[in-house]
Amino acid sequence: MAYREELPPQCPPEGAEEITADREVFRAVRSDPPTEADFQSQRAEKPKKEFRGLSECVVRGVSVFSDRRDGEKLLKLPHMRGRLLARVRLTAGAGKIQQTFSPSHHTWWPFADYDILAHCGKVES
Amino acid sequence: MKTIRYTKTLFYYDGPQVFEARDAIGGHYVGVMVEPDGDQDRFVIRGVSPEGLRRFRSGLLDLRTLLLENESEDWFLASPSTPTGEELTLTPQTGSIDDSGFLPEEGFLLHDLPTEDETVREARERNNLVMEISVEPPEAVSEHRIRVATLAALLNHVQTVVKHAYGAALRGLSLDARRSIDKSDAHLLDVVVPAAGGSFKVLFQASKETDLLGNSELGRALERVDQLFEHAADPARALAVVKEHKGHLAGAYLRFLRFLIETRTGFRYSWAQPGFTRPKVSGISEAQAQPLVDALSGISNLGAEAVTLLGALEKGDVSGTWRINTPEGVYSGKVRDGGPSLEGLKIGSTYRFSCMEEIEELEATGREVRTLYLIEHEPA
Numbered sequence: 414m415a416y417r418e419e420l421p422p423q424c425p426p427e428g429a430e431e432i433t434a435d436r437e438v439f440r441a442v443r444s445d446p447p448t449e450a451d452f453q454s455q456r457a458e459k460p461k462k463e464f465r466g467l468s469e470c471v472v473r474g475v476s477v478f479s480d481r482r483d484g485e486k487l488l489k490l491p492h493m494r495g496r497l498l499a500r501v502r503l504t505a506g507a508g509k510i511q512q513t514f515s516p517s518h519h520t521w522w523p524f525a526d527y528d529i530l531a532h533c534g535k536v537e538s
Numbered sequence: 539m540k541t542i543r544y545t546k547t548l549f550y551y552d553g554p555q556v557f558e559a560r561d562a563i564g565g566h567y568v569g570v571m572v573e574p575d576g577d578q579d580r581f582v583i584r585g586v587s588p589e590g591l592r593r594f595r596s597g598l599l600d601l602r603t604l605l606l607e608n609e610s611e612d613w614f615l616a617s618p619s620t621p622t623g624e625e626l627t628l629t630p631q632t633g634s635i636d637d638s639g640f641l642p643e644e645g646f647l648l649h650d651l652p653t654e655d656e657t658v659r660e661a662r663e664r665n666n667l668v669m670e671i672s673v674e675p676p677e678a679v680s681e682h683r684i685r686v687a688t689l690a691a692l693l694n695h696v697q698t699v700v701k702h703a704y705g706a707a708l709r710g711l712s713l714d715a716r717r718s719i720d721k722s723d724a725h726l727l728d729v730v731v732p733a734a735g736g737s738f739k740v741l742f743q744a745s746k747e748t749d750l751l752g753n754s755e756l757g758r759a760l761e762r763v764d765q766l767f768e769h770a771a772d773p774a775r776a777l778a779v780v781k782e783h784k785g786h787l788a789g790a791y792l793r794f795l796r797f798l799i800e801t802r803t804g805f806r807y808s809w810a811q812p813g814f815t816r817p818k819v820s821g822i823s824e825a826q827a828q829p830l831v832d833a834l835s836g837i838s839n840l841g842a843e844a845v846t847l848l849g850a851l852e853k854g855d856v857s858g859t860w861r862i863n864t865p866e867g868v869y870s871g872k873v874r875d876g877g878p879s880l881e882g883l884k885i886g887s888t889y890r891f892s893c894m895e896e897i898e899e900l901e902a903t904g905r906e907v908r909t910l911y912l913i914e915h916e917p918a
Contacts, residue, residue: 422714423715423718426715426718427712427715441551454552455552455553459577461577462619464553464619465620465624467553467620467622472553475552476550476551478551486645487555489601489642489643489644489645489646490555490556490570490642490646491570491642492571492573492574513550513752513753514547514550514813515550515752516814518551
C-alpha cells in the first residue's frame with residue numbers, strides 16, 4: 414500500500430502498527446471544514462527546510478493526539494492561536510500509526526488512498 | 539550575543555513546541571514556538587528557575603506561570619531552523635513579555651493528572667527513564683541499612699541483567715532497525731539516589747538522555763527484564779520464559795537469583811518513562827526465587843549463547859586456541875577437549891566458526907569474563 418508521502422527506508426518504523434480497527438484522534442486545523450493543507454506533514458509544508466536533529470521519518474508523519482485534552486492543551490500555545498480542533502476517525506486503510514513522545518501523541522503515516530477529509534468529524538474551537 | 543543549547547523537548551506536535559535549554563553557565567531556559575518565520579521556527583525564550591522547571595515537568599505549574607515567574611525582565615526570541623540541532627542565538631527583546639502576545643494561555647500543564655506515584659514523579663521531574671529497586675536483607679529489617687558488599691553486588695547484578703536484557707532486545711530487531719539506533723552505552727544506569735527512604739531503596743536513572751521523542755533506549759531492556767519477573771509466582775511459567783531467553787540474559791538472571799537467596803532478600807522494582815501515567819512494577823520474593831533457581835540450575839548451558847563468526851583465520855594451534863578476524867573485530871577462543879580439531883586449517887583462509895560463548899563472573903569484582911568455545915568450523 415502506498416503512503417501519502419514518499420517515505421525514507423525503514424519508515425514507518427517497526428514499532429508502528431497498521432490501523433485495522435476504528436479509533437478517534439484529534440488534530441489542530443485552520444478552518445471548519447478542514448482542508449487537505451491541515452493534514453500536511455512538516456516536510457510537505459516545508460520541502461526545503463533542514464530539520465536538524467529530527468528523523469526524516471517523523472517529519473513526514475502527521476501529529477495527532479488520542480486524548481482530546483491534549484488537543485485542547487495544544488490550542489493554548491501562541492503558535493496555535495485561532496486554530497480549531499478536529500476529530501478524525503481512523504478506520505482500516507488509514508495507514509500506520511505509532512505512539513511517540515507522550516502517551517497521547519501519535520505520529521500517523523496516512524495511506525495515499527485514505528480520504529482524510531471524509532473522516533473528519535466535529536471541529537471545535 | 540547570548541546563546542543557549544537545546545537539551546530536551548517537553549511538548550511535541552509537528553515539531554518541538556516547548557523545549558528546555560541550558561546556557562554556557564548552566565542556566566535553565568524554556569522555549570515556546572510562537573510562529574514560523576519562513577523556513578525557520580521562531581521561539582520565545584525565557585530563563586526559568588530549576589525549581590519552576592521541575593514543577594512544570596511534574597505537571598504542578600502551568601507554562602504561562604513558569605514564563606512569568608522570573609523576576610528579571612529579560613526575554614528573547616530565537617529563530618533556528620530546528621531548535622534540536624544547533625546552538626540558538628538569542629535576540630533580546632524590549633518591553634514586557636506579558637504584553638508581547640507570545641505567551642501561552644493559562645492552563646497549559648505538561649501533565650494533566652499529577653501523579654501520586656513516586657517513580658512516575660521522578661521520571662517526569664528528571665525527564666528521563668528512572669528505575670527504583672528495593673531489597674530487604676536481614677540487616678534492613680529494623681533500620682535503614684545494608685551491608686556494603688550486598689549493596690555493591692546488588693548494583694552490579696542489576697546493571698548486568700539490564701545490559702544483557704538490552705543485548706537480547708536488540709537482537710530481536712532487524713539489522714536495519716539496529717543500525718538506526720544509537721546504542722552506545724544505552725544500557726547504562728546511573729545511581730541518582732543511593733539510599734532512598736523506606737526499605738532499602740536505590741533510584742537509578744538512564745545514563746543517556748531520552749531521545750527527541752521522549753523515549754529511553756533503556757526501556758527496551760527493562761521490558762525484557764519485566765518478562766523475566768512477570769511469572770515469579772508460577773515457577774513452571776517462569777521457567778518457560780527464562781528458557782526463551784536462554785543465553786547471557788538467562789545466565790545473568792540466574793546469578794542474580796542466587797545472590798538474592800544468598801543474601802536472604804527479595805527484590806522489588808518499578809520503572810517509568812516521563813510519559814508514563816503508571817509505573818511498571820515487578821519483582822520476586824526470596825521464597826519464589828528458590829524453586830526457580832533449583833529448576834534453572836538443572837538446565838545445561840543456560841547461560842551460553844551461540845555465536846557465529848565469519849572471517850580470516852589468524853591463528854590456530856594444536857593447544858586448541860584460535861583467533862579469527864571478522865568485519866566486526868578480532869575474536870579469539872578455545873576448543874574444548876573432544877571439540878573439533880584445528881588441524882589442516884590454513885592461516886589467512888576464510889572460515890565460518892560456530893561457537894558457544896560462556897560468561898564467567900569473577901567473584902571478587904563481579905567482572906564478566908567471556909570465553910568462546912568452537913563447536914564447528916567450515917570453509918566459507
